[in-house]
Amino acid sequence: MATESTERILVVDDDETFVHVLSRALGARGFEVSGARDATQALAACAEHRPRYVVLDLKLGSESGLALIPRLLAVRPDLRILLLTGYASIATAVEAIKRGAHDYLAKPVDADQVVAALLGESASHVNAAVVPDAPPPLKRLEWEHIQRVLAECDGNISEAARRLGLHRRTLQRKLAKRPVREARRDVPPG
Template sequence: MQQTGTLLLIDDDEVFTRVLSRALSSRGFTVAVAHDAAGALTLTRREHPRYAVLDLKLGADNGLSLIPQLLAVAPQLRILLLTGYASIATAVEAIKRGAHDYLAKPVDADAIVRALRDDDGDAGEAVTAGAEHAPPLRRLEWEHIQRVLVESEGNISEAARRLGLHRRTLQRKLAKHPVRERSGP
């Protein structure tokens, strides 16, 4: 099996990391595991990983605040943020801080590998958090708007209030067609 590089798995759940580490190892990754921010930074300096799979909640530590610290040590690091607490605000903040992608738990190893390898054709080129990630975030926003609209029983004004948007802004967003996922090249 072809080696695909070192992957740093950062999560405070030891059972989850053991299972995911085994699954990612079987897919060709050399996996290093950290259970907190300090351990993650130490391993990043020592192992020089190409990829990192980072949990949002790390006990007393916060995965979002760890993203820029990891990138300061390893600017080429491709970071995937995992969370059981998915929200549009968190997804946007993760991308702004330098994560390359964002997935909600539960997630399987194949979805993680796809997210890590997405747009990874040129290993020497740093991927920015711009247009490459816009479709998934727009899709997440669309789904969130639809969920809030249903909770508001179709009342545009109430949904806009809950979303923190002006009513007309919400109407413009709803007038657009649903966002489609990108298909492969």
């Protein structure tokens, strides 16, 4: 999927290797790509390079990609933002869209999925959704609820802990853990 004219993409992720690999793959598809590793670099690159698209990670070290969405749109209102995360949940997807993201994908993703999402094309042939036949694990539901409350508190851990009835340190430990991944149902066990 190459573009006719060179479109600019800004890739914002705190994982330098991911930025490098995705940038090369997008460059091979005809895009002019720049990278940023935090909010400050992202805002500066957005103002300087004037990208049409932004691929943004949900977690940027201690910063939140969700909080960066409106700030990027303030610099360049016509941006098309794709939020990527290794911590996919319905709550964060809804919050991302509310804040101005155009699409949301769970990692791992490949460059074709990214391009399809950025261009607003159906990526169903690339990223077919798997409908689970069992409810998600309790730990997964807990993690999603914590993420929803944290988003409602604009990332304020103390306020989120108060609303959840948890000690602040307990909430920090829960946030440091990776969420339980849902088992893929499209691959037969064995």
